[in-house]
Ligand code: NAD
């Protein structure tokens with residue numbers, strides 16, 4: 001029996017990782033540590049919450065004492081660390097929050113692991129989940145590899161880059177067994193509707209404007225969230241200690257092309273005449289420091305650990321759109337309250 005702490009398990013990607021591990025590995029005890037910020041939602045885990053190998057602990061990773069207590073109490077064998085402030089736009093308005101959670105929170109977890117494992121690191125693992133944004137922005141050509149230089153531009157990516165450096169520093173300095181993966185943009189069910197795909201599905205559904213930053217020419221490499229969770233599973237079990245693995249979909253889209261595809265699919269699904277939803281496209285002021293292009297070379301993961309995406313993007317996008325349309329209650333609950341204040345600040349006063 002292994003006990004694994006998954007931080008940020010009530011968020012978008014974390015909930016998919018928790019679901020996969022709890023169901024696939026009944027011999028593991030999974031302890032989900034989450035502060036339940038605006039982005040954390042226990043409704044994301046309704047289907048697994050009563051399973052005997054799952055436990056939820058509401059806690060803030062910025063609270064060092066509590067992290068140490070949790071490590072003492074549960075004697076974790078491994079950590080899969082996903083808890084983070086994750087939205088670039090929020091990092092532009094409130095960078096400090098990102099330093100607390102993403103940098104200090106990560107260092108607190110590293111310290112707790114180091115102290116409780118007492119430098120006896122056999123069979124222990126600290127798995128840090130990170131982003132391709134640490135590599136900065138690409139021109140028209142090329143892909144990010146595991147050896148690309150770090151060149152973050154937003155407060156979010158700077159905080160994630162910093163946390164990656166700390167994880168490597170603990171490996172190099174103390175031998176703390178760790179792994180890092182850097183993934184491209186995820187899409188799928190349970191994503192908070194501040195991110196492009198669920199935001200636009202929700203706005204199209206409600207006949208609200210579709211706010212495209214700049215000219216909509218920025219490129220992102222989209223990966224289905226369940227394929228990311230599968231990659232985390234493979235890397236967790238087979239990845240080389242001290243290693244880094246890039247995870248991506250080989251699936252680049254300019255924002256505007258992606259938005260137009262979503263509009264077409266939703267016109268059909270909502271029974272609207274073709275071209276209706278596109279009329280909502282509104283070009284708004286660009287995001288400050290907006291990275292132009294992200295694209296991942298995931299060949300190391302494919303060649304060494306035999307992982308590849310399972311789903312074609314068109315199929316995944318359609319599945320995702322269906323999920324949001326079928327889960328109106330989830331969307332309605334999440335877009336009430338604080339979300340309204342955020343939305344007004346971010347978009348109405350833009
Ligand atoms: P999310 O914002 O949906 O979820 C983050 C979770 O962390 C929430 O449940 C939140 O409550 C929790 N959390 C935040 N601050 C906390 C704190 N101080 N203490 C404890 N819990 C806290 O994020 P996501 O999109 O699921 O991303 C998860 C991880 O994956 C992040 O580390 C992110 O950097 C990384 N990542 C995300 C993407 C993506 O496309 N979304 C791509 C690559 C990497």
Ligand code: DAU
Pocket residue numbers: 086087088089130131132133183184185186194195196197199211212213214216218219220255287294
């Ligand atoms: O690349 C991985 C990263 O992907 C993760 O590390 C982040 O946590 C995750 O949020 C995501 O970052 P992005 O900034 O790429 O995602 P976002 O959904 O915010 O935006 C995607 C693109 O769409 C980006 O070029 C900005 C643009 N956009 C976004 C929003 C919210 C718009 O044009 N309009 C919008 O309203």
